[in-house]
Amino acid sequence: MVDKEPAEKQPAEKRSATAAHADGEASFESVLSRLEAVVQRLERGELSLDDSLKAYEEGIALVRGAQGRLDGMEQRLEELLADGRTAPLTPPNDEG
Numbered sequence: 001m002v003d004k005e006p007a008e009k010q011p012a013e014k015r016s017a018t019a020a021h022a023d024g025e026a027s028f029e030s031v032l033s034r035l036e037a038v039v040q041r042l043e044r045g046e047l048s049l050d051d052s053l054k055a056y057e058e059g060i061a062l063v064r065g066a067q068g069r070l071d072g073m074e075q076r077l078e079e080l081l082a083d084g085r086t087a088p089l090t091p092p093n094d095e096g
Contacts, residue, residue, distance in 0.1 A: 028069055035062040 026034075038059040041047060047055060 031066050
């Protein structure tokens with residue numbers, strides 16, 4: 001299915017997914033959604049042993065890809081913080 005609507009009129013989620021697909025890479029959110037679907041299939045326990053192994057292998061590949069992307073994002077954030085123009089993020093205070 002091809003979107004006929006101009007990118008600027010599409011919802012932000014669709015624009016980011018479209019941009020990610022333009023360079024051949026799925027959005028992080030779509031990878032996470034696919035991983036959740038794989039986990040649900042495995043948890044139902046209705047797959048044959050061969051299909052379970054294939055689903056598990058797909059899940060591992062998705063996790064590794066997602067972790068690599070998160071690592072890259074973390075590195076980019078560290079680079080942005082290191083330039084001195086932004087303040088480090090601090091976790092909220094849990095006291096209270």
